[in-house]
Amino acid sequence: xxxxxxxxxxxxxxxxxxxxxxxxxxxxxxxxxxxxxxxxxxxxxxxxxxxxxxxxxxxxxxxxxxxxxxxxxxxxxxx
Amino acid sequence: xxxxxxxxxxxxxxxxxxxxxxxxxxxxxxxxxxxxxxxxxxxxxxxxxxxxxxxxxxxxxxxxxxxxxxxxxxxxxxxxxxxxxxxxxxxxxxxxxxxxxxxxxxxxxxxxxxxxxxxxxxxxxxxxxxxxxxxxxxxxxxxxxxxxxxxxxxxxxxxxxxxxxxxxxxxxxxxxxxxxxxxxxxxxxxxxxxxxxxxxxxxxxxxxxxxxxxxxxxxxxxxxxxxxxxxxxxxxxxxxxxxxxxxxxxxxxxxxxxxxxxxxxxxxxxxxxxxxxxxxxxxxxxxxxxxxxxxxxxxxxxxxxxxxxxxxxxxxxxxxxxxxxxxxxxxxxxxxxxxxxxxxxxxxxxxxxxxxxxxxxxxxxxxxxxxxxxxxxxxxxxxxxxxxxxxxxxxxxxxxxxxxxxxxxxxxxxxxxxxxxxxxxxxxxxxxxxxxxxxxxxx
Numbered sequence: 375x376x377x378x379x380x381x382x383x384x385x386x387x388x389x390x391x392x393x394x395x396x397x398x399x400x401x402x403x404x405x406x407x408x409x410x411x412x413x414x415x416x417x418x419x420x421x422x423x424x425x426x427x428x429x430x431x432x433x434x435x436x437x438x439x440x441x442x443x444x445x446x447x448x449x450x451x452x453x
Numbered sequence: 454x455x456x457x458x459x460x461x462x463x464x465x466x467x468x469x470x471x472x473x474x475x476x477x478x479x480x481x482x483x484x485x486x487x488x489x490x491x492x493x494x495x496x497x498x499x500x501x502x503x504x505x506x507x508x509x510x511x512x513x514x515x516x517x518x519x520x521x522x523x524x525x526x527x528x529x530x531x532x533x534x535x536x537x538x539x540x541x542x543x544x545x546x547x548x549x550x551x552x553x554x555x556x557x558x559x560x561x562x563x564x565x566x567x568x569x570x571x572x573x574x575x576x577x578x579x580x581x582x583x584x585x586x587x588x589x590x591x592x593x594x595x596x597x598x599x600x601x602x603x604x605x606x607x608x609x610x611x612x613x614x615x616x617x618x619x620x621x622x623x624x625x626x627x628x629x630x631x632x633x634x635x636x637x638x639x640x641x642x643x644x645x646x647x648x649x650x651x652x653x654x655x656x657x658x659x660x661x662x663x664x665x666x667x668x669x670x671x672x673x674x675x676x677x678x679x680x681x682x683x684x685x686x687x688x689x690x691x692x693x694x695x696x697x698x699x700x701x702x703x704x705x706x707x708x709x710x711x712x713x714x715x716x717x718x719x720x721x722x723x724x725x726x727x728x729x730x731x732x733x734x735x736x737x738x739x740x741x742x743x744x745x746x747x748x749x750x751x752x753x754x755x756x757x758x759x760x761x762x763x764x765x766x767x768x769x770x771x772x773x774x775x776x777x778x779x780x781x782x783x784x785x786x787x788x789x790x791x792x793x794x795x796x797x798x799x800x801x802x803x804x805x806x807x808x809x810x811x812x813x814x815x816x817x818x819x820x821x822x823x824x825x826x827x828x829x830x831x832x833x834x835x836x837x838x839x840x841x842x843x844x845x846x847x848x849x850x851x852x853x854x855x856x857x858x859x860x861x862x863x864x865x866x867x868x869x870x871x872x873x874x875x876x877x878x879x880x881x882x883x884x885x886x887x888x889x890x891x892x893x894x895x896x
Contacts, residue, residue, distance in 0.1 A: 413776070
């Protein structure tokens with residue numbers, strides 16, 4: 375799952391010089407993921423994983439790292 | 454024009470043609486053209502020689518910035534010139550003029566300078582110096598770059614290492630509009646095109662309200678007013694935006710506040726809804742490439758008047774509208790529309806972009822651009838620190854109002870660009886006070 379997220383974010387939304395050095399805990403918001411990017415990411419996740427992420431849960435703590443994103447997705451995938 | 458096309462550097466991409474059509478419309482309205490401008494307010498006179506050297510190096514690395522925009526057949530191209538235009542101008546404040554007055558009148562002249570599209574330099578850098586005020590002012594004509602590209606150009610000039618400067622513009626790729634379009638098969642492009650057309654048809658069902666009562670008056674000149682919020686006010690606005698439109702909709706908060714302020718000041722204005730076009734950029738955040746060209750797609754935010762009058766309902770409406778647009782990929786639907794539009798004459802394209810199909814009236818209530826949080830290093834400018842940043846842009850008339858926002862060093866800066874005589878500075882001051890009350894939820 376994280377590989378798919380990494381591919382989408384680094385190919386479409388945010389440039390980082392060395393993606394392989396960007397850890398799953400590094401801050402995506404600090405790296406430049408902006409509001410429009412988050413919107414696109416959410417739409418991508420919903421299409422890719424067949425889930426709906428509630429608007430009320432679009433908070434920095436759910437999108438600020440790959441680990442946080444994975445936890446958020448799993449919560450809705452398993453629920 | 455030459456007999457051969459040996460002088461062509463590059464063809465305009467579909468997003469460049471989109472901004473070129475608006476350049477033509479602005480010129481037809483009697484104004485200079487589609488200028489975008491960014492100003493850096495400096496704490497002292499910078500190192501002028503280093504600045505000149507970096508600008509020269511920039512022009513060498515990106516020759517298109519000294520090109521001439523020319524039409525060959527139906528299409529437009531950036532072409533080499535025999536003599537490169539001057540890109541850097543130094544304006545020292547004369548002793549017999551106050552610095553505030555000097556800065557105001559000089560910037561006023563730069564943003565209202567009229568010159569043919571073929572001869573004007575695609576980008577110019579103006580340094581205004583004085584004992585207490587120093588401003589670095591960059592003006593570009595929109596087909597050469599979008600605001601994010603201009604941001605990269607500033608970062609280039611603020612980068613000390615020559616090796617790092619060489620990294621700008623790398624890797625070279627096609628225009629991002631084409632990169633996105635290439636992801637679709639031909640039948641998917643047609644589906645997208647029809648989707649885009651239906652989206653605009655829906656927007657056109659409501660007649661747009663104009664921001665000023667005398668919106669049909671002949672345009673004389675562009676003026677602007679800059680308003681900077683304090684750090685505390687900016688924090689509060691960010692919190693309120695998060696509360697009303699969530700993490701993903703800060704721009705929508707600014708748009709909604711302006712819509713409400715306009716409606717409060719002119720509740721009897723003719724029309725059904727406020728409508729504003731805004732661009733979303735296809736560039737990756739923090740990428741150093743592409744540096745020139747436009748890489749944007751357009752969207753509309755529209756709200757009927759009765760919804761605008763209810764603050765909670767307005768933000769919920771704008772957020773819902775934006776979510777639906779992205780969910781249904783209506784944003785990307787503009788890509789094939791822009792591609793198709795680039796084959797139209799400028800007059801036809803401009804008409805299509807500006808006027809509602811049914812009423813043939815102006816579709817935009819105002820122009821909007823949120824440049825967002827800038828990450829230009831405050832201490833990176835050669836020989837001076839950057840204290841503040843603001844943007845200015847030309848706009849068609851009507852609507853005669855463009856609202857630009859950016860955050861630099863934790864301060865939100867609002868730029869009201871308005872066309873005389875549609876509005877006066879006094880009226881814009883009242884508008885700003887109303888917008889501010891909305892932003893701070895004190896209305």
